[in-house]
Amino acid sequence: MTDLIPRFSAQGYSTENVTARRRWIEERTGMDLAQVGTYCFAPEEMRGNIENPIGAVQVPLGVAGPLLVRGEHTDGIVFVPMATTEGALVRSYERGALALTRAGGVSVRLFVDENRVSPLFIFDGVAEAAEFVRELPEHFEALRAEAEATTRHGRLLRIEPHPIGRQVMVHFCYSTGDAGGMNMVAKATDRACRWLVEQGVVRDFYLFSALDSEKHASSSLYAGGKGKKLVAGARVPASIVRSYLGTTAARMHEFWDSNVLGQFHAGSNTCNAHFANGLASLFIACGQDVANVANSAVGLTRIEVMEGGDLYATVTLPSLTLATVGGGTDLGTARECLGMLGCAGTGKAPRLAEITAAFLLGGEISLIAAIAAGELAGAHEVYGRNRPLQKMGEAGM
Secondary structure, rough: OOOOOOOOHHHHOOHHHHHHHHHHHHHHHHHOOOOOOOOOOHHHHHOOOOOOOOOOOOOOOEEEEEEEEEOOOOEEEEEEEEEEOOOHHHHHHHHHHHHHHHOOOOOHHHHEEEEEEEEEEEOOOHHHHHHHOOOOOHHHHHHOOOOOOOOOEEEEEEEEEEEEEOOEEEEEEEEHHHHHHHOHHHHHHHHHHHHHHHHOOOOEOOOOOOOOOOOOOOHHHHHHEEEEEEEEEEEHHHHHHHHHHHOOOHHHHHHHHHHHHHHHHHOOOOOOOOHHHHHHHHHHHHHOOOHHHHOHHHHOOEEEEOOOOEEEEEEEEEEEEOOOOOOOOOOOHHHHHHHOOOOOOOOOHHHHHHHHHHHHHHHHHHHHHHOOOOOHHHHHHHOOOOOOOHHHHHHOO
């Protein structure tokens, strides 16, 4: 029988247990894990974030900015931490941020702030499923009381039934405060559904149906209700487009219009240049649940040409899922990176969301401009590939 990974007591989060488990792995793999064993926080702090810990990994951290954000929760300059191993990425976001700042900043508004779980109920036939849908509103207050009894922060806002054949999937929609809240709302919904079983309203249920699009990309996300829905936009004068982005608004629009057609032809359910790049780097830096990039990266970028050759660029993010409390937000360097942004702790999630939207807009205009100007391959050659130090020297940088 294959050896089992050492568990120790209570999953073994002490320094001694983590070290012993790492040495056990070293013996069986023949790999020295000295770097894995070097990290900046007490191993006991990992409890609740990971099992079978042996150490931590390191990702290079850069910073992009200055970025001027004009939101309802943010009004000023920020510098954004980015954890990545992709050369040229930080430089690209920095260029976009600087162009937006010189243009007067990014206007950002938050429209929806929710999370949801969508359990599945199966009935004997269509008639029984329809009866459940009709009667469900009568149970809302009882369901809310059951759900909210499990949490101090979650609030059940509404329930939305979606009949499909003899099945009914129900959105349980919550406010989750500054937490991402998926564990919170799953626990609350589980209790509410068990109440329905106890009352004889349903026979059984499955807690997840996938209709909620948790960590999945889907077109249903555009309606909102899964995370934070935001729009960010800025008008960039033609002179700044030329001097900072090296192209024109007309050329950026021409390229992006064709790119939209390409994404449509590919069957994509999203239309942006690279939301996932910025989101992943920011999420890793700030202790977010990185798998939420899957739904958070669903969204739209729009490029318009205004009078005088000015650029108006917007991003629409219907499903941004992030947090400033809970999860990995208080662990080691994540706490410091959130602090850099003024986003550590309670009451800061809307600010983090606004900064993220503005930050992604910078990344969008920079990449679109680089492609429109024919500079993308050269930029990666200088900053990210093929002996970058030598290439920077050749470029006189």
